[in-house]
Amino acid sequence: MARVVVNVPAEAKKGEVIEIRTLAGHPMETGFRRTQLGELIPRDIIRTLVCTYNGVEIFRADLHPAIAANPLITFNTVATESGTLEFRWTGDNGYSATQSATIKVV
């Protein structure tokens, strides 16, 4: 079960810069670790996080194995209008997770 958390203020003033915090449950297997027998454990990470605001992309992050397990990504955006923020994480082995949050802009 792809477990994700997003934290978006429920309400903001028009033009206000808001902070968005996201957390995704994922081991972020680097691809550099080996088993006890010396076999390389293949890479399995989240590769991208994209956030859209009423359909317009406002943020994109490219993640690499150097991002810690259960990746936290925090960023900012301007509260322009009321609506929905959509978040999508994609990664190796077909990993995909989505979450949405609504915001009221006054």
Add this chain to the structure above:
Amino acid sequence: MKAAVLAVFLVPIAVAAEIPPAERRSGYDFMSRETRAMQDDEVTGPAVLSLLDGEALWGKLGCASCHGDAKASMRGVATRYPKVMDGKLVNLEQQVRHKAPQLAYESRDLLSLTAYVARQSKGMPIDVQPVQPQLDAGKAFFFRRQGQLDLACSQCHDDNWGKKLAGNSIPQAHPTGYPIYRLEWQNMGSLARRFRNCLTGIRAQQYAPGAPELVELELYLMWRARGMKLESPAVRP
């Protein structure tokens, strides 16, 4: 490395003294400001996902049918374990498993559910009973020299807390925040797992999860930490 560690103990030390109650400090105090901030982050801290999983399991496994809302019914529960239930000393994981035996030790589900239960006692003082003879057995374990390095827990955690080992500060070993998200494991884990790491570290005999020796040790450590506030689920390096 072994020589360096042994050298610390060749210096004659006063008889192993327990830490005076007023000087007891949680492992939290020995962490960097940034690691503490990770524990304090209740929205996106590394243990948050486990709590959400635990909350979901509380519903899915039917705990609510007897216990109702965990926030009310589980308040204070984690501060009282290990305790005697049905004539046997058990820790919190074992009590949770008693009701849900399909959850294996150290499994993600058991850790999440235990973390969720323990979270309901966050901020409350540890309040275990001095159950005998298990408390004395746990205390003897803590003070007994063991393993290839012939080290007792007390030598690091009573006598040398605050000093450095491999660049990290030696904490006093109070289990104030279990289950923890250990940065080293990149995952949640139980006190039993942490004990197993210690035993590997001093090259001593290992005990299986659920072994009575480990539960007795947990009882002694919780008794030693009585009155200290529970921080579960904590973050540790």
Add this chain to the structure above:
Amino acid sequence: MNRRGFLLLGVVGVAHAQLPPNIQEIRKKALDEAIRKVVGDAQVRTGKVKLDVPPLIDNGNAVPLSVEVESPMTEADHVKAVHIFTERNPQPYVLTAHLGARAGKARVATRARIADTGAVTAIAQMSDGSFWSDTVRVIVTLSACLEEGLI
């Protein structure tokens, strides 16, 4: 060539063949290459970028870090992207955050894995084509008492 010379050549040859690759050098090259892919031939200036990462790290598996860039964040003048690198990991990339005027504030935070003591670098790519950077040197310590008993 006399016998001594021949033997010396043989010993040096064998020794050189047995030497492990210079990991430090390989990683430094990889870092330079990664930065060059982003920056091209442009000059990277120090300033405007504030990389916040603890100088002494409890455990390299999860290191909180944030990057903030001074910028009006208007359509005319904003941060296009923030690139974070580290010099001592098996590969140099940490995160690339694509921003834009709508970000309002050019700040991104995450938790990174930093394998060893060394430099962490953040490079801001501006809308006018300029590059600015900040570098912090960090010390990574090991936790004691691990599962594999490294200590």
